[in-house]
Amino acid sequence: MVEILLDATVRAGTPILFATLGAILNERAGIINLGIEGLMLIGALAGFAGTFYSGSLLIGVLCAFIAAFVAGSIHALITVPLRGNQIVSGLALTMFGIGVTALFGRGMVGETIVGLERIALPGLSQLPIVGRALFQQDLLIYISFILVFLIWFFLYRTRIGLGLRTVGENPAAADTCGISVSLYRFLAVTTGAGLVGIGGAYLSLAMTPMWIENMSAGRGWIAVALVIFSGWSSHRAMLGAYLFGGITAMQLRFQAIGTDISTHILQMLPYIFTILVLVVSTIRLQKGSSQQPQGLGQPYDREDRK
Amino acid sequence: MPELLQIEHIRKTFPGVIALDDVSFTVATGEIHTILGENGAGKSTLMNVLTGLYHPDSGKMCLDGTEVHFTSPRDSLACGIGMVHQHFMLVPAHSVFENILLALDKVPLLYNRKQYQQKIQKIIDTFELDLDLDTEVWKLSIGAQQWIELIKLLLRDCRLLILDEPTAVLTPQETDRLFRVLRLLQEQGKSIIFISHKMREVVEISDRVTVLKKGRSISTLDRGSFDREILAGLMIGQDKIPEWQKNLQMSENIVLDIRNLSVRNDRGLADLDQVSLQLKEGEILGIAGIAGNGQKALAEALTGLKPVTRGKIFAGEVDITHSTARSSYISGIAHIPEDRKSIGIAPDLDVADNLIMKSYKNPLFRRGFFQNRGAIRRNAEDKVSRFAIKTGPDGSPVRYLSGGNIQKVIIARELSENPRVLVALYPTRGLDIGSAEYIHKVIVEGAGRGMSTILIAEDLDELLKLSDRIAVMFRGRIIGYADPRRTTREEIGLMMSGERQDQAS
Ligand SMILES: Nc1ncnc2c1ncn2[C@@H]1O[C@H](COP(=O)(O)OP(=O)(O)OP(=O)(O)O)[C@@H](O)[C@H]1O
Ligand SMILES: [Mg+2]
Numbered sequence: 001m002v003e004i005l006l007d008a009t010v011r012a013g014t015p016i017l018f019a020t021l022g023a024i025l026n027e028r029a030g031i032i033n034l035g036i037e038g039l040m041l042i043g044a045l046a047g048f049a050g051t052f053y054s055g056s057l058l059i060g061v062l063c064a065f066i067a068a069f070v071a072g073s074i075h076a077l078i079t080v081p082l083r084g085n086q087i088v089s090g091l092a093l094t095m096f097g098i099g100v101t102a103l104f105g106r107g108m109v110g111e112t113i114v115g116l117e118r119i120a121l122p123g124l125s126q127l128p129i130v131g132r133a134l135f136q137q138d139l140l141i142y143i144s145f146i147l148v149f150l151i152w153f154f155l156y157r158t159r160i161g162l163g164l165r166t167v168g169e170n171p172a173a174a175d176t177c178g179i180s181v182s183l184y185r186f187l188a189v190t191t192g193a194g195l196v197g198i199g200g201a202y203l204s205l206a207m208t209p210m211w212i213e214n215m216s217a218g219r220g221w222i223a224v225a226l227v228i229f230s231g232w233s234s235h236r237a238m239l240g241a242y243l244f245g246g247i248t249a250m251q252l253r254f255q256a257i258g259t260d261i262s263t264h265i266l267q268m269l270p271y272i273f274t275i276l277v278l279v280v281s282t283i284r285l286q287k288g289s290s291q292q293p294q295g296l297g298q299p300y301d302r303e304d305r306k
Numbered sequence: 307m308p309e310l311l312q313i314e315h316i317r318k319t320f321p322g323v324i325a326l327d328d329v330s331f332t333v334a335t336g337e338i339h340t341i342l343g344e345n346g347a348g349k350s351t352l353m354n355v356l357t358g359l360y361h362p363d364s365g366k367m368c369l370d371g372t373e374v375h376f377t378s379p380r381d382s383l384a385c386g387i388g389m390v391h392q393h394f395m396l397v398p399a400h401s402v403f404e405n406i407l408l409a410l411d412k413v414p415l416l417y418n419r420k421q422y423q424q425k426i427q428k429i430i431d432t433f434e435l436d437l438d439l440d441t442e443v444w445k446l447s448i449g450a451q452q453w454i455e456l457i458k459l460l461l462r463d464c465r466l467l468i469l470d471e472p473t474a475v476l477t478p479q480e481t482d483r484l485f486r487v488l489r490l491l492q493e494q495g496k497s498i499i500f501i502s503h504k505m506r507e508v509v510e511i512s513d514r515v516t517v518l519k520k521g522r523s524i525s526t527l528d529r530g531s532f533d534r535e536i537l538a539g540l541m542i543g544q545d546k547i548p549e550w551q552k553n554l555q556m557s558e559n560i561v562l563d564i565r566n567l568s569v570r571n572d573r574g575l576a577d578l579d580q581v582s583l584q585l586k587e588g589e590i591l592g593i594a595g596i597a598g599n600g601q602k603a604l605a606e607a608l609t610g611l612k613p614v615t616r617g618k619i620f621a622g623e624v625d626i627t628h629s630t631a632r633s634s635y636i637s638g639i640a641h642i643p644e645d646r647k648s649i650g651i652a653p654d655l656d657v658a659d660n661l662i663m664k665s666y667k668n669p670l671f672r673r674g675f676f677q678n679r680g681a682i683r684r685n686a687e688d689k690v691s692r693f694a695i696k697t698g699p700d701g702s703p704v705r706y707l708s709g710g711n712i713q714k715v716i717i718a719r720e721l722s723e724n725p726r727v728l729v730a731l732y733p734t735r736g737l738d739i740g741s742a743e744y745i746h747k748v749i750v751e752g753a754g755r756g757m758s759t760i761l762i763a764e765d766l767d768e769l770l771k772l773s774d775r776i777a778v779m780f781r782g783r784i785i786g787y788a789d790p791r792r793t794t795r796e797e798i799g800l801m802m803s804g805e806r807q808d809q810a811s
Binding site for chain 1: 320357359360361378379380383384389391395396397398399400404405407408409413414415416417419458705706
């Protein structure tokens with residue numbers, strides 16, 4: 001029972017984990033991205049279509065990354081060199097994603113593929129309680145584990161990661177050290193978007209191997225909230241994503257065994273949780289213990305004094 | 307000496323402002339060249355052009371005889387030009403180590419942390435600095451932050467070093483230390499462009515001085531052909547340095563009575579340790595001390611910005627120990643803070659709004675429920691002309707102003723409601739001599755009207771000239787008082803380093 005619940009937790013948390021990590025990469029460079037929801041949908045559709053036509057899940061995942069990368073570069077173009085409003089551009093990206101996937105996804109509705117398979121790691125997968133949840137999963141989940149560490153390592157142990165954090169904190173300081181603020185920001189936004197796309201692909205390739213219109217169902221927004229909850233750090237993003245995954249898993253379980261509580265209320269739980277997360281993290285933000293990048297949301301213009 | 311850098315007819319405008327009109331000068335190899343000019347003359351703008359941060363509208367720049375066009379600081383760094391900016395280019399949330407590492411050249415993607423820490427520690431040790439590499443920069447004093455900027459510059463192998471007002475936030479001792487470093491660099495054949503408003507320093511260190519006035523280079527003088535008076539004359543031109551006379555009579559009324567005041571800092575240590583002080587009406591009480599010995603904590607406790615751990619503060623009969631910033635202002639205490647950019651102004655608002663920030667409730671600036679824009683504008687015009695603030699076009703954000711002019715906006719605002727007590731931290735920091743003199747005049751005239759001032763300053767000349775009494779702080783305590791008419795710089799210096807106690811109370 002616990003084993004199954006934990007397993008469902010990880011699986012439900014993974015798409016959000018990818019999306020949150022992608023968004024963290026964006027915001028660490030100082031760019032707010034409210035287009036996560038749209039990017040997830042684009043990733044989900046591209047991943048599904050890629051797999052459907054090529055027959056290869058790997059190509060599908062790659063398609064998801066590339067499609068979201070390209071869509072993310074619209075946001076990057078508007079916010080970095082053109083210094084447009086990041087909020088507006090992000091919202092537009094979400095609406096674009098919803099619309100464009102509804103349109104091009106029509107042909108995919110009802111099609112099926114063989115979803116990602118579980119790979120049991122020898123030995124480890126036999127561990128009691130956590131064995132199934134952590135070591136008997138599909139490839140993307142293993143990749144997400146590694147990614148959490150990699151992003152931390154990149155940000156805190158490499159020169160380029162330090163440069164990226166500086167670009168997000170104080171772009172002028174980065175600029176005077178000879179770092180190209182535009183290049184760092186552009187690549188952070190697009191690469192982050194690519195990760196969000198993989199999160200979307202997880203929905204259509206592993207969780208429910210099919211394309212359903214608007215299948216992200218608000219998960220992109222939850223990722224946006226989790227960025228704040230995580231304090232812009234990758235391992236806390238993992239915690240947040242699995243907390244959310246856990247609540248989703250639990251409410252599904254409740255629905256399955258049948259309780260007196262209305263399913264509508266059960267389905268609300270993950271979103272209520274999101275609101276709580278936002279309230280708590282906002283209070284923390286106001287207490288000043290925040291990790292928020294100081295240059296977040298501000299376009300950088302070299303000749304403008306700060 | 308062969309010329310390293312040649313600047314010809316540089317012009318740079320911003321919307322509505324001509325920051326640089328026509329500037330030409332040269333820097334020789336192994337030379338220390340000072341750029342002198344009033345606040346807003348265009349010194350920082352010129353340096354930003356030299357490092358590729360700003361693009362000039364027109365003009366020519368040659369390095370080693372060949373023309374160069376910098377499109378970003380990256381280009382100028384590649385040519386061996388490095389700069390310490392007037393407003394620091396540091397990331398407050400990052401550690402000292404990370405801030406310095408970022409500035410280093412040729413750091414591999416995966417760097418050896420230990421090795422770089424040792425390298426940086428070595429230079430910290432050669433300067434005998436007390437800097438912990440793992441501390442986040444926001445926790446450090448402004449002086450320490452200045453040293454980080456200097457270290458960033460020195461660790462890069464630059465041929466031309468540009469220092470924009472590095473000494474504004476250093477103690478006299480630290481300035482001496484910096485000058486020794488600069489002379490050493492000079493011997494190694496490096497060139498230095500130095501900016502300062504302190505004439506004593508300029509005369510001491512410069513090989514040549516170029517005077518900038520209203521965006522034009524008006525003359526360049528060689529060592530030996532300048533002294534303080536000549537330079538001041540050139541810089542200020544026909545404008546006269548304001549004159550003032552000190553009022554020597556003082557009432558015996560006590561306006562501020564501080565009893566056994568203690569304040570703890572963020573790390574739980576005592577910043578202020580059992581300080582007692584009495585301020586008389588119309589008195590100017592100077593506070594001397596090396597930065598970081600509790601002066602800032604005293605100012606913040608008095609103005610309600612920092613909670614008092616123990617002790618009491620009375621303004622007349624009223625206990626204001628636990629009042630907040632706003633109520634301490636209403637009870638008549640004005641504050642000129644140390645860090646002007648982060649707490650002194652609202653950077654995106656214009657000069658007029660910044661000037662009424664503390665008096666927006668004043669009926670003068672209100673018309674019923676609404677603001678009285680006319681009165682607000684007239685107030686701004688009056689202050690701008692009285693304090694000679696050089697502003698951009700109407701309505702442009704105050705962050706566009708030059709460093710010295712931002713300082714003037716703060717002072718004008720703080721003095722506008724005739725405060726009973728003024729707590730001023732380094733009020734003339736970064737001001738040109740004309741403006742500094744004007745501020746002195748305002749403080750002394752205020753004293754004549756009964757305003758009492760707690761003047762916290764590093765410049766001993768300033769303290770000796772203005773104060774009626776000087777208290778010396780050391781490690782969070784007042785270790786003694788000096789009488790400015792009888793004491794000397796040296797005596798106060800000894801007390802500041804804790805080597806001598808009371809002289810006369
Ligand atoms: N980025 C900018 N945008 C608009 N105006 C600017 C900008 N940078 C400088 N200015 C204007 O150019 C003029 C010169 O400013 P600058 O900072 O070069 O003066 P400064 O000589 O360094 O003065 P200070 O001694 O006070 O530092 C000022 O009027 C300032 O308002
Ligand atoms: Mg300047």
